[in-house]
Amino acid sequence: DAEITQSPRHKITETGRQVTLACHQTWNHNNMFWYRQDLGHGLRLIHYSYGVQDTNKGEVSDGYSVSRSNTEDLPLTLESAASSQTSVYFCASSGPSRNSPLHFGNGTRLTVT
Amino acid sequence: GQQLNQSPQSMFIQEGEDVSMNCTSSSIFNTWLWYKQEPGEGPVLLIALYKAGELTSNGRLTAQFGITRKDSFLNISASIPSDVGIYFCAGQQWQNAGNMLTFGGGTRLMVKP
Numbered sequence: 637d638a639e640i641t642q643s644p645r646h647k648i649t650e651t652g653r654q655v656t657l658a659c660h661q662t663w664n665h666n667n668m669f670w671y672r673q674d675l676g677h678g679l680r681l682i683h684y685s686y687g688v689q690d691t692n693k694g695e696v697s698d699g700y701s702v703s704r705s706n707t708e709d710l711p712l713t714l715e716s717a718a719s720s721q722t723s724v725y726f727c728a729s730s731g732p733s734r735n736s737p738l739h740f741g742n743g744t745r746l747t748v749t
Numbered sequence: 750g751q752q753l754n755q756s757p758q759s760m761f762i763q764e765g766e767d768v769s770m771n772c773t774s775s776s777i778f779n780t781w782l783w784y785k786q787e788p789g790e791g792p793v794l795l796i797a798l799y800k801a802g803e804l805t806s807n808g809r810l811t812a813q814f815g816i817t818r819k820d821s822f823l824n825i826s827a828s829i830p831s832d833v834g835i836y837f838c839a840g841q842q843w844q845n846a847g848n849m850l851t852f853g854g855g856t857r858l859m860v861k862p
Contacts, residue, residue, distance in 0.1 A: 667847040678752065679792075679837070679852045686847040726791050734843045735799055737782050738850055740791035 639663075642727050642741035649748055655714045657744045659727030667730045668710040669738065670694075670702060672723040679726070685710055717748045755838050755853025762828055763861050770836060770856040771822040778840030781814050781821040782850070786835045795836075796823070830860050 640661040649655050659668065670682040681694030683702040691702050699721060701713045714721055724745050728738040753772045762768060772781075780799055784792035796807050798814035798821060805812055811824045821838055838853040 669850075678854045684847075684849075686845070690846070728791075730848050732847070734848065735780060735797070736848060737780070737794050737797045737841070738839070738848070739794065740784075742789075742791045 640727060640729055640739055640741040642725075642744050644744060645742065646745045647747070649717050649746070651717060651719060651748055653717050655717050655746065657712045657714075657725055657727075657746070659710050659712065659741060660708055661727075661729045661739075661741075662708065663729060663731070663739070664707055665729035665736075666707065666732050667736075668704070669728040669730075670700070670710065670712045671726045671728065672696065672721075673726060673743075674723050682712065682725075683710075714746075717746075719748050722746060722748045753838055753840055753851055753853035755856055757856060758854065759857040759859070761859045761861065764828060764830060766828055768825040768828055768832070768858060769822060770838075771820065772838035772840075772853045773820045774840055774851070775819065776840065776842075776851075777818040778842055778851075779818075780841035780848075781812070782839040782841060783810075783812050783821070783823045784837045784839065786837065786855075787833075792837055825858075828858075828860050830862050833858060833860050 643658045666687045669684040671679045680696045685704040727741040730736040730738045753774045755772045783795045786792040796812040803814040809826045835855045839850045
C-alpha cells in the first residue's frame with residue numbers, strides 16, 4: 637500500500653544545530669506539506685510544494701526551509717534550531733485533483749534543548 | 750493565519766451517548782474534511798464532503814457540508830471507548846496549482862466506559 641513516512645519519529649537536538657526531518661511518500665502525489673502542531677495552536681502550515689522544484693512559505697516559515705528535488709521527498713530543515721521550534725512536525729501529501737484530500741504521516745517529535 | 754471555528758473544544762461523555770461537533774468559517778470552501786488524531790499518530794481522514802448540502806456516513810459517523818459552504822458538522826452515534834481522540838475539521842480550497850487546507854482547532858473527545 638502507498639504510504640507517507642516520516643523520520644526520525646523522535647529527535648533531540650541542541651540550540652543552534654542544523655536539523656533535517658525527512659518525509660517520503662509513495663503515492664506519487666504532487667502536493668506535499670509540512671505542519672507543526674503545538675498545544676493551543678492546532679496545525680500550522682510551515683512550507684508546501686506543488687511539484688518538483690516548487691516550494692512556498694506557509695504561515696510559520698521563519699527558521700525553516702524545504703527543497704523538492706523529486707516527487708517522493710520533501711525534507712524540512714531547521715537552519716539553526718531554537719527552543720521555540722520544539723514541536724511535533726507532520727508531513728502530508730495530496731493528489732492533483734481539486735477533490736484530493738490530505739494524507740498525513742505519523743509525525744516527528746522534535747525537542748530543542 | 751486563518752482558522753476555522755470548531756466547537757466544542759472538548760467533550761467528556763458516557764459510552765453509548767451520541768456526539769455532535771461543528772465548524773464554521775467566514776470563507777467558502779470547496780471541500781470539507783474531518784480527521785481524527787490519536788496520541789502519537791498523525792491525523793487520519795474520516796470523511797470527505799464535496800458538495801454543498803451533502804450528507805455522508807461512515808459507519809457510526811455522519812457529516813454534512815453546509816448549504817452556505819461555510820460550515821460543517823460531524824455526528825458520532827453510540828460512542829465507544831475507541832472513539833477517544835482529537836477530531837479536526839478542515840476546509841479545502843484550490844489555490845493556484847494545488848489544494849490548501851485550513852484547520853479547526855480540534856475537539857478533544859473523552860469517553861467514559
